[in-house]
Amino acid sequence: MNDSILLFVIAVNVFTLFLMRIDKQKAIKGQYRIPERTFFLLSFLGGAIGTFLGMKLFRHKTKHKRFTIGIPVLIIWNAFAFIYIISNVA
Numbered sequence: 001m002n003d004s005i006l007l008f009v010i011a012v013n014v015f016t017l018f019l020m021r022i023d024k025q026k027a028i029k030g031q032y033r034i035p036e037r038t039f040f041l042l043s044f045l046g047g048a049i050g051t052f053l054g055m056k057l058f059r060h061k062t063k064h065k066r067f068t069i070g071i072p073v074l075i076i077w078n079a080f081a082f083i084y085i086i087s088n089v090a
Contacts, residue, residue, distance in 0.1 A: 002086055009082060013050035016042045020054025020061075027060070036061075040070065046082070048074035 016039065023034040039061075043051045052071050054060055061067040 002089060005082070005085055005089070009046045009078075012042060012045055012047040013053075016047035016050030017054045017057075020051060021058055024054075024058040024060040036064075036066070039067075040074075043071060043074040044077070046078050048078045 019034055019039070019042070023039075026033050039051050048071055051067075052075060055062050055067060055071065
């Protein structure tokens with residue numbers, strides 16, 4: 001069970017990082033963008049580190065206070081949620 005949880009967390013982070021790259025490319029090209037709420041939902045569900053890495057690697061969403069403050073808060077949330085789930089799974 002713990003392996004499944006870890007695999008999910010890794011997958012959602014890789015997916016979120018991938019979406020950040022896509023959104024950055026769409027921003028450069030002036031195309032339709034991925035909604036911010038999508039990034040926040042994925043971050044809440046465990047992908048905050050992927051979002052944070054995307055911000056740093058692609059220099060994306062770094063001027064948005066919602067992201068510069070919200071994503072670190074969600075990283076902390078993810079850590080507590082992950083620890084809680086792992087410690088309560090039999």
